[in-house]
Amino acid sequence: MSSHGFATKAIHAGQAPDSATGAIITPIYATSTFVQERPGVHKGYEYSRSGNPTRSALENCIAALEEGVAGFAFASGLAAESVIIDTLPKGSHIIATDDLYGGTFRLFDKVKRELQDLEITYVDMTDESAVVGAIRSNTRLIWVETPTNPLLKIIDLEKIAAMGTAHELITVCDNTFASTYLQKPLTLGFDLVVHSATKYLNGHSDIVAGLIVARQDDEVSRRIRFLQNAIGSVLSPFDSFLLLRGLKTLAVRMEAHCANAHAIALYLEAHPKVREVLYPGLPGSPYHRIATRQMKGYGGMVSFYLQGGAEGTERFLQAIQLFSLAESLGGVESLIEVPALMTHASIPKEVREKIGIGDTLIRLSVGIEDPDDLLRDLEQALATLN
Numbered sequence: 001m002s003s004h005g006f007a008t009k010a011i012h013a014g015q016a017p018d019s020a021t022g023a024i025i026t027p028i029y030a031t032s033t034f035v036q037e038r039p040g041v042h043k044g045y046e047y048s049r050s051g052n053p054t055r056s057a058l059e060n061c062i063a064a065l066e067e068g069v070a071g072f073a074f075a076s077g078l079a080a081e082s083v084i085i086d087t088l089p090k091g092s093h094i095i096a097t098d099d100l101y102g103g104t105f106r107l108f109d110k111v112k113r114e115l116q117d118l119e120i121t122y123v124d125m126t127d128e129s130a131v132v133g134a135i136r137s138n139t140r141l142i143w144v145e146t147p148t149n150p151l152l153k154i155i156d157l158e159k160i161a162a163m164g165t166a167h168e169l170i171t172v173c174d175n176t177f178a179s180t181y182l183q184k185p186l187t188l189g190f191d192l193v194v195h196s197a198t199k200y201l202n203g204h205s206d207i208v209a210g211l212i213v214a215r216q217d218d219e220v221s222r223r224i225r226f227l228q229n230a231i232g233s234v235l236s237p238f239d240s241f242l243l244l245r246g247l248k249t250l251a252v253r254m255e256a257h258c259a260n261a262h263a264i265a266l267y268l269e270a271h272p273k274v275r276e277v278l279y280p281g282l283p284g285s286p287y288h289r290i291a292t293r294q295m296k297g298y299g300g301m302v303s304f305y306l307q308g309g310a311e312g313t314e315r316f317l318q319a320i321q322l323f324s325l326a327e328s329l330g331g332v333e334s335l336i337e338v339p340a341l342m343t344h345a346s347i348p349k350e351v352r353e354k355i356g357i358g359d360t361l362i363r364l365s366v367g368i369e370d371p372d373d374l375l376r377d378l379e380q381a382l383a384t385l386n
Helices: 008-012 052-068 077-086 102-115 128-134 159-165 217-230 237-247 250-268 286-296 309-321 349-355 371-382
Strands: 070-074 092-096 119-123 140-145 170-174 194-198 210-214 274-278 301-306 333-337 362-366
Touching: 008 250, 052 070, 052 210, 052 237, 070 217, 077 102, 077 194, 077 210, 092 102, 102 119, 119 128, 119 237, 128 159, 140 159, 159 170, 194 217, 210 217, 210 301, 237 301, 250 274, 250 301, 250 371, 301 309, 309 371
Parallel strands: 092 119, 092 140, 140 170, 170 194
Antiparallel strands: 070 210, 194 210, 274 301, 301 362, 333 362
């Protein structure tokens, strides 16, 4: 289906009608094992940890959407990230984005660094010279988030991919915030893409899932396939079914997310109670030009700093009604959170504050509700501030 458009691939790639019944939707193969004709001779499946038809359909679909050669589905985004790190030899050095999802930071700093004797350097990857300057003899991997979480920096993927190629490093992009609809890192030279598919790809806040897509069939992708089976943190058939269903509407949902987020960013930028809005779709954003070149749209995430202190932030959050105070993002419903106290609380306070994650930073995951309703909710909540 390489010649088809995104929306067509999201609905059909890897999802041929069921050969046994003609069912147009991939069935949930709720089975742990598969009967073999004779020892070692089967129809492609032997045990559902090693492979399941529902999960295979999902993995083929996401590989097609990311324009890669192989997809891998896991029980969470962090499970997928963990497997990527497990492909590295002990004592490896990783260069990672400084503005990083708190769970990823915790995985790197509190788990992998100690268990695998890893060295990790966090750099502002909008400064390409800082990335080059961080490369060491034992550097094996560059880990990128873009847009970053929660400051929405945009990193030039082509330049980072070129650095990886020049220094023979594995390049990984966490594509969760953009989704595969808005950004395709593999086509820009990255080796691996990882998603918390819990978010935009599923879009309905009813599963936890992770995905990896590899650009080529190489030693790294073969190692990921081995570890997926050996470690066993695979996605269940039922959750694979739900994620496939979510992918079918990804294109139309992302258009609505982007339109609503843009309207909200413009409103907040003009509001006197808002100190600064972080959104790459704003012409005044330092990342507007690269986002316009690299992405199909600017995404559904908006971050902003309120005027005043923590007390005003608390009052604002108590007044908000339509936005739900909750972690996560990418669902059809709008969410609001304070990263310093919620999603990024696992990052030491001095590290958070150094990069700009303070107590007055608010992160919105803008849903697909009527935009006028969302704007009115923000307006009445902001009116409570002195």
